[in-house]
Amino acid sequence: MDFDIKIISINDKNFPRELRLIKTPPKVLYYSGRLPSENEICLAIVGSRIPSLYGRQVCSEIGSDVAMSSATIVSGLAKGIDSLAHECAVRINKRTIAVLGSGIDKESFYPKENLRLAQEMLNNDGLIISEYPPGYKSTRYSFPERNRIIAGLSKAVIVIEAKEKSGSLITANIAKLQKKKVFAVPNSIYSPNSRGCNELIKNGAKLVTCGNDIFESLKENDLPLIYKDDKKIGVKGDNDNERKLLEILEKSQSPLGIEKLIKLSKMSPADAISTITILEIKNKIIDIKDRNYSIK
Numbered sequence: 141m142d143f144d145i146k147i148i149s150i151n152d153k154n155f156p157r158e159l160r161l162i163k164t165p166p167k168v169l170y171y172s173g174r175l176p177s178e179n180e181i182c183l184a185i186v187g188s189r190i191p192s193l194y195g196r197q198v199c200s201e202i203g204s205d206v207a208m209s210s211a212t213i214v215s216g217l218a219k220g221i222d223s224l225a226h227e228c229a230v231r232i233n234k235r236t237i238a239v240l241g242s243g244i245d246k247e248s249f250y251p252k253e254n255l256r257l258a259q260e261m262l263n264n265d266g267l268i269i270s271e272y273p274p275g276y277k278s279t280r281y282s283f284p285e286r287n288r289i290i291a292g293l294s295k296a297v298i299v300i301e302a303k304e305k306s307g308s309l310i311t312a313n314i315a316k317l318q319k320k321k322v323f324a325v326p327n328s329i330y331s332p333n334s335r336g337c338n339e340l341i342k343n344g345a346k347l348v349t350c351g352n353d354i355f356e357s358l359k360e361n362d363l364p365l366i367y368k369d370d371k372k373i374g375v376k377g378d379n380d381n382e383r384k385l386l387e388i389l390e391k392s393q394s395p396l397g398i399e400k401l402i403k404l405s406k407m408s409p410a411d412a413i414s415t416i417t418i419l420e421i422k423n424k425i426i427d428i429k430d431r432n433y434s435i436k
Contacts, residue, residue: 142245145171145172145244145274146170146172148175150165150167155169156175156176158182158293159289159293161292162291163318166271169269170243170270170274171268171270172244172262173267174267176212176237176293181211181295181363181365182214183206183211183213183295184214184291184297185199185203185206185214185225186216186222186290186300186307186312187221187222187225187300187302187308189218189220189221191300192333193394193395195220195221196428197434198325199300200428201350202298202348202354203224203225204232204351205354206298206351207229207232207234207236208232209365212229213226213234213237214238214239216238216290216307217239217268218283223254226238226257226261227257230257230261233264235267236261236264237266238258238261238267239269239286239289239290240286241285242278243274243275244268245275247274248275248277270286271285271289291311291312291314292318294315294320295363296320296323297315298323298325299312299322299325299336299340300337301325301327301334301336302333302336302337302340303333303335303336304332304335312324321358321361322340322344322345323345323348323354323357324340324345324348325337326338326341326349377424382415382418384405385412385425389434390435394434395428395429396432397430398412398413398433401416
């Protein structure tokens, strides 16, 4: 699998307009896919490379809200939250943009395990972009440098789980310097993965718990995003077993594993597993991690 790699200079009229405005714009960009249109509204979603179950669930929910709006998700295609954010868009055949800290050719692409996801993004009118030429291997310095491009392309940055010292905080701080909005998801003060987010909130980032928080805030800035009503629409099942499991998951405050679902539903293991499989196929529930399920 090889990407069709093109190159564009900052002097080209099609160079992304938002990137021209940042303090140190890249002189050239290497890319595969479609560049952002002039009126395209991009929102960055970034976070931990090793997210907790809570972080994965929040990313799935907020990422899905953003993906279903008129915004385009931008992230870094790294492991963890970045990949999950891109997957939220790919899952519903929506466009998403990845900014790499390496060359975008197959040999230097990082991380290698996301090559397939990158191809799926391109198949959905997405974009893979880098300021580094083909053959450039990522370094510890290239990731912080690429974060300014993630922030630069976006109208706002959403941080979902971040340690006290993380690349996500670099992206958020760059966004603040670029006069962009920064949103952060709160969590327990005892969670190392959330200390960065909690600190961002203390320092002025807007606390968000759902996509509507983001859309309402951006609406104040006259950004024409399509956003959902506050009323949560329940997911309906097509038979008694489906309705039973969906009702349990809808009432739960956290993802539930198969054993817990069997116990609460009082269904036989065979019926529960069969119903879970069908609900996944119907895209009504999602496996957050290790067969722990949540309402989609």
